[in-house]
Amino acid sequence: MIPPTHRRGATDALSMLATLTQGLTAAFDITQVVDWTLKALRENAGFDSCTIALLDADHPEILTIVAGAGLASVSRGLSLPRPQGFNWMALMARRALYIPDTHRDGRHFQCCEDIRSSMHVPLIADGEAVGSLAAHGSTVDAFTPNDRALLDVVGQYLAGVLAIARLQDRLQKLADTDPLTGLPNRRRFLSELEREISRSRRTAAPLTVALLDLDGFKSINDVYGHAAGDSALMQVARTLRQRLRASDVLARFGGDEFAMLFPETGPRGPAVLQRLAPIVVTVDPVDTLRSLGVSWGAASSPLDGPSAEALLSTADARLYGMKRARKRSGPDLRK
DSSP states (O other), X not given: OOOGXXXXXXXXXXXXXXXXXXXXXXXXXXXXXXXXXXXXXXXTSOOOEEEEEEEOSSOTTEEEEEEEEGGGGGGTTOEEETTOSHHHHHHHHTSOEEESOTTTOTTOOOSOTTOOEEEEEEEEXXXXXXXXXXXXXXXXXXXXXXXXXXXXXXXXXXXXXXXXXXXXXXHXXXXXXXXXXXXXXXXXXXXXXXXXXXXXXXXXXXXXXXXXXXXXXXXXXXXXXXXXHHHHHHHHHHXXXXXXXXXXXXXXXXXXXXXXXXXXXXXXXOHHHHTOOOEEEEETTTTEEEEEEEEEEEEEETTTOSSHHHHHHHHHHHHHHHHHHHHHHOGGGOO
């Protein structure tokens, strides 16, 4: 922690805010925003120990410390349930909070014994709580009034930037998600495939991609209607997702076609494909059980080609080879 007497003056504080603004304007996502903010606070304001905590979008009663530097770096990833800790106190009060001696404050939640003083600023944009920004000192009463005013100004600006970054993240997820099944869509799958191919080239690790098609799905739409077909697709998506590893990617490729990506997996690796027995779905509104067969084709890199186009083309050819074989042996599986 830089002693208060050695801190930058008001002119340099304005320079720091200009630097911060420039960096945050160029940031593209939340990770870049928080990293740049901590860098600016350490290098320009002299705050060696800082944290940024954000509210969980799905669980707004949880604050998670997403970035930390200096003394508080050990707290990164820590989840704080409401109303635990000074971060929550500042956020609920919606005003900055200064703790000159954390060890003597009976309300404290101490994650690091070396922290002796701290200041906490709520991050609020357009009335909506986003998270909190904090700085810490290793000595009692380590911060001056100018320090507290500076952190408050930084917090106000950071809240707005984070709110925009979160909105962009939500919009990106909507653009990459199939609205019916909630799975990644074709666009997202192709992006993930390209990323894994690049990683495979660097590490020489294999990968396998598979395309899946439902046998008998068309009859559900024809007999029971498209609402019943949509329900069946959602059930199939849930079933397939449950059969995969956390590292695998499942996407809806279009219509009744799905795609799977198996990182670090060779051509004999995806055992799940060998166990793709017909999937039983409940057809609404008649509550009838229907069995849907799953035809598939897989291709592996580098054996079947070095590019996404080559892998998908090979997998597609093998998929329709399986469908043709099934049509010859079982007419009940025809679409």
